[in-house]
Amino acid sequence: MFSNNIQSFVILNIYILIIVNVILLFSIYYEIIKDKIKKKHYEKSSIYLKPKIISYLNDENQKAEVCRTLKNTYLKIVAIDIMLDYAEVNHVNLSEQFVNLDLVNLLIKKFKKKMNIVYLKKLALMGSKNAYNVLMDSAQSEDLDISYMSYFGLSRIKIQNDKKEAAIKKLVVSNIVTDRIIEILRQFDLEFIDWLELLEKEETVKGKFIFIKTIMVKDEIKSEEYSDRMEKFLKDQREVKIAAIQALCNSQNEKYIAELIKIYENEENWQVRVAVAKGLSSFKFKDVEDALLNMTKDSEWWVRYNAIKSIVAMGEDGLFSLIDLSLKSKDENISDLAYYFLNSNQDVYNTVKNIEV
Template sequence: MQIYVYYSIVFFSIIIIFLYFYILWEKIYEIYKNNKRKRYLDEILDLVDTSINTITSTGNVDSVDIRLFSPYFISNMKMKIIEDRLIYYIENFKDIPLKPIIEFVEKLGLVDMQINCLLKNNMHTKALACKTLGEMRSKKAIKYIMREVKSPSSDIQYNALLALAKIGDEIAFTYAFNSITSSIFLNERSLIEIIQSFEGDKKYVYNHMINCENDLLSCIFIKSAVSIKDSSLGENISKFLSSSSSEKKIASIKALSSMEDKRYIHDIAECLKNKNWEIRAVAAKALGLFGDSSILASLTESLSDSQWFVRYNSAQSILLIDKDLHSLPSIFNGNDKFAKDIIAAEIENLGFMDKITSYKDSQDINKRQLCYSISKYIKEVND
């Protein structure tokens, strides 16, 4: 038994020694690569920067001799430096004409190299190629990226859709989303991020995809439309306030309220009467964002709703809109205990009690009466 213990100690000691030397080798190799990269960096960056300056000043890609780059393409490291620098210009310099730079990237063959990577079976290689092609913004790559949109790998699907968003071709982008209606492997947050990253005509994309037959995608585009705050989109979204789909109706209420489009405030207020309590709750919360006192009566009525969340959201919205608390006397002078309970709770939660207490010595008899009514009710409840 003792001999097995010794063998185990020797075995694990050898493994630890090998692991140590492996880590040491990796560290030395990394330092070597970084030093090697630094030696190439200044020369290559100077060539790329000079070429970009020539292209942007002349607007002609042919003004740069492509043969100057040929010696650097025999090394993957040198080629990567060139690729990264050109992508840096495309990603960060929006004030210079990008079309000739993208054409230059294509002429160097960098786009073709990444397209070839899409033909490989390695999932990581495909995802990275999609990401890089998106950063290059080359429309030449669209048809190849489109093949990866339905990939069962969420990483590939995400990078393929994001690449199409960066390239900014409206037709390809909408077609890609319509083609994945039965094969979406991404969560809502990722899809919204991709949609909001689109660099083409967003209005065209939203108007087409808001009306998508797939309810999930339609709702996602409705939710993400908030980011551009285009009033014409509000007209398209508002029609879903009467939709039979609860998901579309809720998404529309949230979108219109976030846009603060007051044209539809009373249509949203009508949703307080919907038989679906979730829609009523969302509408009650959304109405508070408009800050419009014309819907206080509807919100006050909703304080008596059978669902707690509807009452809670209504109380919050009332206090958010009615900062002078003019609507509270009618609530506390009424007989609805549900309404009194929820509004009293929110008065305390939102810190309005100090303001109401200050009304005690007010010259305004209505304010003094309000202070008395609320203080009395809260005392009765606590007792």
């Protein structure tokens, strides 16, 4: 009797397991089929809408026709995707067209109802000033994805400088990773002089570092009237000092070489010395050759490494200088490091072997 009860219990559990697996299988198939239906519906809607949307973008007199076509929220979302793709491919700003079709307000309402990153990304890419307030609010979110995308959207909006600067100041003190902050800041459309003023007003080490890193890649840094304003930051905290060294090197103005070498010679912090060793590769080799060769004797390995790396990066003159260093240096560590760099390039390696022979 007991054995029969166990057998019945086992059989019942087997049936239950089979039923559960069948239900799971049907659920998976249902989701697959549902996704396929959604995709086909989206593709069909996109094919239907695209020529009408393109016609409107080429001729705004077609607005009434497009508005009649966009008769529900789903079609409006598809239209947004079509317009965003068009803007990216053709490198055009469609912020006004999004507003004219009332698509910005649609996404703002949807995003306020549910803070969905998909809606936010579309809103950010629109670049509409109508989204400024909602993006400023969502930028304060503890969700870093929401915060990042909000600031990215703010960087794309053409608005007055005071509003741009308000967004920039909040971004600089945000919890977003520093590299990502710099990445977003470089998207903001500000005059170089405005960036300099923001930098000179900034009091925090983090803020000054971020602003210098933001502007150091801009062409205007090569203008002496701007690059001269970087010099005062050479006396700042280590992180700011390193960024200022990089900015002055990027200027490629030879007038700063002597000052940079002086910093190297008097600097105890090896990271600052590394920055100088890296940065000197921006100048003509003949002007920095002696300094770089001297840096190959530095007590810190990373300084020696970057000095030799800079020499390698400076063309044929640098390579021949490095060949001499690898063959003639009395310091085995220096010659080995120089030979390592030369050996990593097969053509240079063959040259060295021929000289040795």
